[in-house]
Amino acid sequence: MKLAGKVAIVTGTSPNIGAGIAQGLADEGATVVCVDLVPENAQECAAWIKSRGGEALGIACDVTDEAQVAAMVTRARETYRGVDILVNNAGILGGLSVLEMPLDRWTRQIAVNLTGAFLCTKHVGRLMVEQGRPGSIIVIVSTAGHQGQAGNIGYCTSKSGLLNFTRAAAMDLAKHRIRVNSLTPTATDSEEAAERAVAWGRQRPERRGGAMLDFRKMVPTGQLPSPRHYARAAVFLASDDAEMITGFDLRVDAGAIAKYWPWVPHAD
Ligand SMILES: NC(=O)c1ccc[n+]([C@@H]2O[C@H](COP(=O)([O-])OP(=O)(O)OC[C@H]3O[C@@H](n4cnc5c(N)ncnc54)[C@H](O)[C@@H]3O)[C@@H](O)[C@H]2O)c1
Numbered sequence: 001m002k003l004a005g006k007v008a009i010v011t012g013t014s015p016n017i018g019a020g021i022a023q024g025l026a027d028e029g030a031t032v033v034c035v036d037l038v039p040e041n042a043q044e045c046a047a048w049i050k051s052r053g054g055e056a057l058g059i060a061c062d063v064t065d066e067a068q069v070a071a072m073v074t075r076a077r078e079t080y081r082g083v084d085i086l087v088n089n090a091g092i093l094g095g096l097s098v099l100e101m102p103l104d105r106w107t108r109q110i111a112v113n114l115t116g117a118f119l120c121t122k123h124v125g126r127l128m129v130e131q132g133r134p135g136s137i138i139v140i141v142s143t144a145g146h147q148g149q150a151g152n153i154g155y156c157t158s159k160s161g162l163l164n165f166t167r168a169a170a171m172d173l174a175k176h177r178i179r180v181n182s183l184t185p186t187a188t189d190s191e192e193a194a195e196r197a198v199a200w201g202r203q204r205p206e207r208r209g210g211a212m213l214d215f216r217k218m219v220p221t222g223q224l225p226s227p228r229h230y231a232r233a234a235v236f237l238a239s240d241d242a243e244m245i246t247g248f249d250l251r252v253d254a255g256a257i258a259k260y261w262p263w264v265p266h267a268d
Pocket residue numbers: 011012013014015016017018035036037038041061062063064088089090091092093112116140141142143184185186187188
């Protein structure tokens with residue numbers, strides 16, 4: 001167990017990537033605080049971890065609201081006497097082009113994806129400094145943060161902002177033995193999230209088949225990552241195995257960003 005005795009906060013614990021990472025951290029012995037704007041996503045993720053023999057707490061919180069974030073961190077500290085790991089995963093996906101994007105939608109997406117990570121890092125970081133023990137903060141980016149995607153201006157902008165947020169926060173916190181790294185997922189196979197949703201007693205979400213098939217043709221491995229693949233990388237970054245790694249971006253993208261752009265590896 002690589003994370004025995006550690007306490008982790010994971011934000012955005014829908015059955016997809018957040019719950020996949022939360023489950024992966026719990027499987028390595030971490031106690032997990034599951035945080036989400038949607039109370040069911042926080043509570044059902046925590047209940048799921050407990051049903052698998054782990055320890056977890058669900059907290060409803062809007063990561064864009066500083067008072068709610070501060071209260072969430074206080075509750076985690078009071079319940080588990082500290083926090084060792086933070087995974088900034090909450091996010092709003094999708095969007096529109098620069099010509100179409102309404103200001104209120106832009107503002108909300110930037111607030112959740114970028115400011116939410118800032119506020120959680122600020123308050124968990126302060127607690128980690130106060131505790132005086134090492135910590136690991138992981139920021140979930142996207143391949144859309146490394147490249148310009150048409151029709152997704154707010155998402156691409158916020159995710160690329162997170163890449164340098166990670167480096168700058170890593171510099172601020174290095175002297176406190178708090179490491180800050182990002183993890184880059186890409187288009188994600190939807191099967192695992194569907195199975196987890198059903199295990200939580202929800203209806204099986206409709207399969208986003210067409211787009212996923214196209215994405216599979218484009219990645220060198222010919223297979224899209226699942227949340228469990230991100231979870232393994234998050235466990236590594238959170239663990240002492242990564243004790244000399246900070247300010248780094250770990251891509252779990254099936255080779256997507258490394259690929260020479262016009263190459264279609266699986267055309268037929
Ligand atoms: N799904 C993908 O293919 C993919 C690819 C690359 C990166 N990512 C990134 O992974 C992360 C998770 O993506 P997902 O596909 O699991 O998305 P999702 O929509 O299933 O989950 C996002 C969660 O964040 C929560 N959330 C939204 N606003 C919030 C707020 N203000 N406060 C607290 N929680 C809030 C939502 O309620 C939801 O549970 C995101 O940061 C996303 O950008 C996803």
